[in-house]
Amino acid sequence: MDxxxxxxxxxxxxAEFGIRPPKVTAGWVPRAMRLGVRAKxxxxxxxxxxxxxxxxxxxxxxxxxxxxxxxxxxRLRRGFLARLLPGYAAVVVLNHILVAVIAKAPGxxxxxxxxxxxxxxxxxxxxxxxxxxxRKVVDVLGAxxxxxVLEAERRHPSTWIYLWATPHADRRAERAGVLPRVAExxxxxxxxxxxxxxxxxxxxxxxx
Numbered sequence: 001m002d003x004x005x006x007x008x009x010x011x012x013x014x015a016e017f018g019i020r021p022p023k024v025t026a027g028w029v030p031r032a033m034r035l036g037v038r039a040k041x042x043x044x045x046x047x048x049x050x051x052x053x054x055x056x057x058x059x060x061x062x063x064x065x066x067x068x069x070x071x072x073x074x075r076l077r078r079g080f081l082a083r084l085l086p087g088y089a090a091v092v093v094l095n096h097i098l099v100a101v102i103a104k105a106p107g108x109x110x111x112x113x114x115x116x117x118x119x120x121x122x123x124x125x126x127x128x129x130x131x132x133x134x135r136k137v138v139d140v141l142g143a144x145x146x147x148x149v150l151e152a153e154r155r156h157p158s159t160w161i162y163l164w165a166t167p168h169a170d171r172r173a174e175r176a177g178v179l180p181r182v183a184e185x186x187x188x189x190x191x192x193x194x195x196x197x198x199x200x201x202x203x204x205x206x207x208x
Contacts, residue, residue, distance in 0.1 A: 001026075001056055010049060010067050016140055017071040022047040029054065034156040035062075035149075039070035047074045054156075062152040065137075065145035072136035079132065083125050091117035123165045130167055134176040143178040 003026050011021035022039075029038045029052030036054030041047050049070060055063060091114060137146045150169040167175070 001051065003051060006049075006051055006063070006067070009064060010071075013064070013068050013071050013141075014047075016068075017075050017136075019071060019075055020046050022049045022070075022074075024049045024051060026051050028052060035066050035152055037063075037066045037070060039073055041070075041074045041077050047071075057156070058152055059148070061145070061148040065147075065149035066152070068137050068141055068145045069133055069149055072133040072140070073129075076129065076132055076136060079129070083128070087121035087125055088118060091121055126165050127167050130172065131175045134172050138176050138178060143176075146176055147173070147178060 003024055007021075007024035010024050014021045023046060025048070027050045029036050029050055031054075033052070034054060035058060036052040036056070038050040038052065039047060040050070047070070049067070055066075058066065094117065134146055150173055153169040153172075
């Protein structure tokens, strides 16, 4: 894989999303990220993409789609923090109320409650962030790039480290409003969905 070509493609996609072209390098990507693309988006004015060996097994349209998802993620990153931090604050406040109500509760109960609450908020917020990024990709580029990514996710699913938080490919397709397209062209997306088992509406639109 030519990193220069990937950087050119990433620059073109960045222009579509109205962000600065990312810096693209070859390097180590955690095995849990099965598509081999790691986006470093927080605390940076310019996104950095690390392309690992696993990306070699992707089809060109799948790699392009994964790059597009990274662009959407970077574009929406502030919204993720804007939703996460108030959720964390609510957990802390509710925990203080709980401790006040149950004055004799052991200290570990309060700690366990906070930890469970923070983890729940993180999972819910992250999953919603994934859905929002998917819809952004569809809004900017159409359904094709996202469908390519979801097909790759079906072939190379994430390990258990990410499965607890990352929505399934079928659910992502449903929430992004691309199921009607899959139903219209099942021969092009045979690996994405078991269409007879999925109720696909006649018309659908992405959620706001």
